[in-house]
Amino acid sequence: MKTSINLRFLLALAAALAAGYALYAxxxxxxxxxxxxxxxxxxxxxxxxxxMALSAFSSEKKPEGHAVDFALTTEVDPxxxxxxxxxxxxxxxxFLVLILLxxxxxxxxxxxxxxxxxxxxxxxxxxxxxxxxxxLFMEGLFNRLLHLPFPQGWLFSLFGY
Amino acid sequence: xxxxxxxxxxxxxxxQTFLVMLLxxxxxxxxxLLPGLGGSTTLxxxxxFIYKMTPVEAFAFLLGxxxxxxxxxxxxxxxxxxxxxxxxxxxILDGHAMAKKGSAGRALGAALMSSLVGALIGALALALxxxxxxxxxxxxxxxxxxxxAIVGIAFISSLSGQGGRALLRGFLAGLLGILFAMxxxxxxxxxxxxxxxxxxxxxxxxxxxxxxxxFAIPEIVDLAVRGTSIAGELPEGKLGKGVWxxxxxxxxxxxxxxxxxxxxxxxxIIPGLGGGVAQWISxxxxxxxxxxxxxxxxxxxxxxxxxxxxxxxxxxxxGGALIPTIAFGVPGSSAMAILLGAFFLQGxxxxxxxxxxxxxxxxxxxxxxxxxxxxxxAASLLFLNQLAKLTLIRGSILIPFIxxxxxxxxxxxxxxxxxxxxxxxxxLLGYLMxxxxxxxxxxxxxxxxxxxxxxxxxxxxxxxxxxxxxRPVVLIxxxxxxxxxxxxxIRSRKRAVAAGAVT
Numbered sequence: 001m002k003t004s005i006n007l008r009f010l011l012a013l014a015a016a017l018a019a020g021y022a023l024y025a026x027x028x029x030x031x032x033x034x035x036x037x038x039x040x041x042x043x044x045x046x047x048x049x050x051x052m053a054l055s056a057f058s059s060e061k062k063p064e065g066h067a068v069d070f071a072l073t074t075e076v077d078p079x080x081x082x083x084x085x086x087x088x089x090x091x092x093x094x095f096l097v098l099i100l101l102x103x104x105x106x107x108x109x110x111x112x113x114x115x116x117x118x119x120x121x122x123x124x125x126x127x128x129x130x131x132x133x134x135x136l137f138m139e140g141l142f143n144r145l146l147h148l149p150f151p152q153g154w155l156f157s158l159f160g161y
Numbered sequence: 162x163x164x165x166x167x168x169x170x171x172x173x174x175x176x177q178t179f180l181v182m183l184l185x186x187x188x189x190x191x192x193x194l195l196p197g198l199g200g201s202t203t204l205x206x207x208x209x210f211i212y213k214m215t216p217v218e219a220f221a222f223l224l225g226x227x228x229x230x231x232x233x234x235x236x237x238x239x240x241x242x243x244x245x246x247x248x249x250x251x252x253i254l255d256g257h258a259m260a261k262k263g264s265a266g267r268a269l270g271a272a273l274m275s276s277l278v279g280a281l282i283g284a285l286a287l288a289l290x291x292x293x294x295x296x297x298x299x300x301x302x303x304x305x306x307x308x309x310a311i312v313g314i315a316f317i318s319s320l321s322g323q324g325g326r327a328l329l330r331g332f333l334a335g336l337l338g339i340l341f342a343m344x345x346x347x348x349x350x351x352x353x354x355x356x357x358x359x360x361x362x363x364x365x366x367x368x369x370x371x372x373x374x375x376f377a378i379p380e381i382v383d384l385a386v387r388g389t390s391i392a393g394e395l396p397e398g399k400l401g402k403g404v405w406x407x408x409x410x411x412x413x414x415x416x417x418x419x420x421x422x423x424x425x426x427x428x429x430i431i432p433g434l435g436g437g438v439a440q441w442i443s444x445x446x447x448x449x450x451x452x453x454x455x456x457x458x459x460x461x462x463x464x465x466x467x468x469x470x471x472x473x474x475x476x477x478x479x480g481g482a483l484i485p486t487i488a489f490g491v492p493g494s495s496a497m498a499i500l501l502g503a504f505f506l507q508g509x510x511x512x513x514x515x516x517x518x519x520x521x522x523x524x525x526x527x528x529x530x531x532x533x534x535x536x537x538x539a540a541s542l543l544f545l546n547q548l549a550k551l552t553l554i555r556g557s558i559l560i561p562f563i564x565x566x567x568x569x570x571x572x573x574x575x576x577x578x579x580x581x582x583x584x585x586x587x588x589l590l591g592y593l594m595x596x597x598x599x600x601x602x603x604x605x606x607x608x609x610x611x612x613x614x615x616x617x618x619x620x621x622x623x624x625x626x627x628x629x630x631x632r633p634v635v636l637i638x639x640x641x642x643x644x645x646x647x648x649x650x651i652r653s654r655k656r657a658v659a660a661g662a663v664t
Contacts, residue, residue, distance in 0.1 A: 036339075036611075069254065071462070095568060108565050
């Protein structure tokens with residue numbers, strides 16, 4: 001029998017690990033605290049192991065049954081799709097790093113500018129206009145009007161601003 | 162009574178009252194559109210402004226604002242796949258799928274018109290039920306709330322999709338959702354569960370970053386991968402024509418809209434279930450209303466009924482939630498708790514006086530719900546075609562703004578950087594789930610209802626031992642749970658038998 005380790009197998013494995021950890025952690029808790037995690041953890045572990053086995057031992061070229069959810073596009077070449085997926089996740093993570101380093105008020109216009117220029121390859125006029133709009137929105141609405149408590153970026157804290 | 166009903170209408174059209182209501186509607190419109198601003202937060206921010214208002218003006222202002230938030234929250238959900246409000250996430254599943262097919266106008270028309278129908282039914286329920294609601298609310302103790310949560314969780318079977326493998330993945334997602342709901346302090350003994358020593362996790366996972374991550378990130382990834390606009394490469398002319406089609410859809414599926422409105426109203430009346438529950442149970446009910454397997458497989462991929470159900474429920478619940486707030490001073494949601502504060506600021510004690518001394522004020526609230534929603538929907542319909550054109554903007558221009566809204570929307574739920582980590586974690590999980598054909602709706606249902614189920618289970622056993630299992634409403638809800646779980650199986654079996662008989 002041919003087995004394969006694919007993304008479905010790994011997702012089911014993650015669910016099984018989460019259930020296993022829940023059961024392990026509940027071992028040290030009083031009965032009432034542990035009851036629900038155990039009641040949920042046991043079937044979750046069982047079903048996740050079953051899904052793992054199905055994913056490993058049977059190839060599912062077409063999804064069996066219809067999930068009540070949208071499906072990712074299949075019209076783009078898989079290699080290109082893979083590259084674009086990695087790119088957008090990197091940009092998203094990069095946005096988080098920018099927020100941590102420079103704080104929200106600066107990170108937002110900086111991210112908008114970089115994305116429009118590097119990925120969108122937009123002209124300078126549109127890029128600067130949209131960057132200014134994002135800055136106005138961020139600074140005017142969230143910072144000045146609503147006074148949301150945005151933490152200072154690590155870079156500014158480091159240099160004592 | 163009838164005189165008070167009419168006076169309640171006339172009083173909100175006095176120029177000062179009408180003006181502050183319009184101001185409230187304007188604020189609520191933008192609060193709903195922006196994922197970063199929650200309806201409850203804005204209600205709290207606006208409380209200081211009502212000191213100098215009369216009670217009628219104050220509630221016209223606050224309710225005018227609050228009642229339209231869910232209506233315009235649907236617009237963001239449909240257009241960008243980012244929930245405008247935590248209570249409008251279910252609209253994304255089919256609403257945004259329609260937008261991607263070039264039917265944003267139709268989805269928006271359906272969302273707005275069903276919202277209006279829902280708001281009207283919620284307001285009607287409020288007007289009719291105040292004198293008779295007392296026994297209903299008192300019937301629902303913790304055992305009934307526990308069973309109601311179980312009925313909701315049972316909808317996982319409907320939201321999982323067709324086929325054994327889909328059902329398996331649906332239950333996996335639902336159980337994972339319940340497990341995530343257990344993060345934080347155990348409500349019984351105060352013991353930390355799955356907090357990994359992080360103070361941020363003591364209070365549990367917040368619904369907003371979970372929902373925004375789960376729904377926005379997969380849509381953003383898909384948009385980036387396609388490299389087109391949200392609506393793809395469709396001709397521009399195709400977009401604008403659907404608004405009235407969406408309005409007509411509401412009346413084509415009128416009884417579904419009414420049923421989902423009633424579900425929303427009922428969930429609103431019962432304190433402790435919250436707005437997040439109504440939309441998902443209504444969505445589950447809309448999926449169940451599909452007559453064939455083919456019809457059902459269209460849900461999540463752009464079936465207008467998936468927009469109508471949650472659209473109606475998330476507005477009708479406001480009228481429902483006002484009922485216990487006004488009648489007993491028991492708030493049905495966090496927004497209603499803030500509104501209760503407004504009552505006290507105005508020197509009004511909710512309770513029997515609202516049916517006697519302040520009857521005109523009570524009816525003015527009913528009319529505010531009606532008028533505010535009519536104004537919002539009418540105003541929105543005027544420029545929906547223009548809004549729908551946003552789906553034709555290149556993805557590379559939209560993506561940084563959608564990411565900005567998603568990040569800021571997640572952050573503002575607790576004003577903590579931990580919200581951003583939760584947002585990204587659930588974003589990755591949401592992407593993997595979509596990629597591996599695990600449905601996301603059961604996870605949200607489990608997450609929303611898990612804590613409610615656990616809390617009420619313990620209160621029931623401590624208070625009643627095992628005798629709560631014999632309470633009449635509990636027994637009825639147990640039967641309802643079995644019906645909800647068994648209905649899809651019974652119907653597919655019936656169909657198989659019927660198909661066998663034909664061939």
